[in-house]
Amino acid sequence: MAHRFANSRSAQLMTTARQWVLVDATGQDLVGMARTVCKILEGRHKPIYSKTNDLGDNLVVINTRKMIIPERKVYWWYSGYASGHRHVYAKDFHLFRPTECLRLQVEFGLDKMFPAFVDARMSRLYLYPDKDYPYAANISKVIEGTNNVYKSLADYTAEDVDAFVKAPDGREHEPRPLYEWDDLD
Numbered sequence: 001m002a003h004r005f006a007n008s009r010s011a012q013l014m015t016t017a018r019q020w021v022l023v024d025a026t027g028q029d030l031v032g033m034a035r036t037v038c039k040i041l042e043g044r045h046k047p048i049y050s051k052t053n054d055l056g057d058n059l060v061v062i063n064t065r066k067m068i069i070p071e072r073k074v075y076w077w078y079s080g081y082a083s084g085h086r087h088v089y090a091k092d093f094h095l096f097r098p099t100e101c102l103r104l105q106v107e108f109g110l111d112k113m114f115p116a117f118v119d120a121r122m123s124r125l126y127l128y129p130d131k132d133y134p135y136a137a138n139i140s141k142v143i144e145g146t147n148n149v150y151k152s153l154a155d156y157t158a159e160d161v162d163a164f165v166k167a168p169d170g171r172e173h174e175p176r177p178l179y180e181w182d183d184l185d
Contacts, residue, residue, distance in 0.1 A: 016046070016048065016055055018056070018057050018058055018124075019057045019058070019140045019141050020057065020058045020059075020060065020135060020138040020139045020140050020141070021040055021057050021058065021059050021060070021139070021140075021141045021142075021143055022060050022062065022139045022141070022142045022143070023036070023037070023040075023059065023060070023061050023062075023142075023143050024061075024062055024063055024131075024144075025061050025062065025063050025064050025066065025067045025102070026063045026066040026067075027066065027067075027068065028067055028068065029067075029068050029070075030067055030068065030069050030070060030073070030090070030101060030102060030105055031070070031105065033061075033067065033102060033105075034102060034105035034106050034108075034109050035109065036143075037059060037061065037102070037106050037109075037125065038106055038109040038110055040056060040057055040059050040143075041056040041057070041059060041106070041110065041121040041122075041124060041125060042055075042056050042110065042111060042121065043055030043056040043057070051111065051113060051114075052114070054117050054120055054121065056121055056124060057124070057141075058124045058126070058138070059124060059125050059126065060126045060128070060133055060135050060139065061102065061125070061126070061127050061128070062128045062130070062131050062132075062133055063128075063129070063130065063131055064098050064099045064101075064102050064127055064128065064129050065098040065129040065130060067094070067098075067101070067102065069090050069091050069094045069101060070090060070091075071091065072089075073089070073090035073091075073101075074087050074088070074089055074090065075087065075088055075089075075090060075093060075101075075104060076088075098129040099127035099128070099129055102127060103122075103125070103127055106122070106125060107122060110122070
């Protein structure tokens with residue numbers, strides 16, 4: 001006689017396979033990229049997602065050195081001692097540790113309902129500052145970045161720059177009096 005849960009939904013959940021997913025972080029915003037990474041690590045992109053089961057995929061993120069970092073993002077910590085408060089701006093932190101900003105943002109964004117899942121999910125995240133990574137044979141899926149809207153001015157052609165909407169310049173018009181009885185002389 002078969003086990004009574006053999007055909008149940010929980011049996012299906014336990015038989016899901018983990019995929020290896022590659023994401024390129026070039027030109028991506030830190031916060032938007034972290035949201036996408038959390039979604040994949042938690043398995044929320046799968047139709048059989050459940051908070052109580054760890055269904056996420058293995059994730060390789062390349063080119064983290066080329067991410068867009070917010071100007072005013074601050075990471076701070078406290079040692080527990082007097083005058084032990086320390087902080088560092090994310091832009092400065094990103095210069096000497098290009099993968100750490102994304103790792104911290106993902107760790108903050110993961111669901112904390114089951115703390116054991118956080119460590120398991122973070123162990124499936126592989127971050128690389130450049131395009132070289134050792135898991136090329138394992139990759140089964142490539143995902144485009146979340147928001148590929150950031151381009152530097154050098155990436156646009158001269159025609160594109162000329163086609164940009166020009167902001168109105170208030171200095172082109174003659175000054176007008178505010179009221180009829182005002183005199184500009």
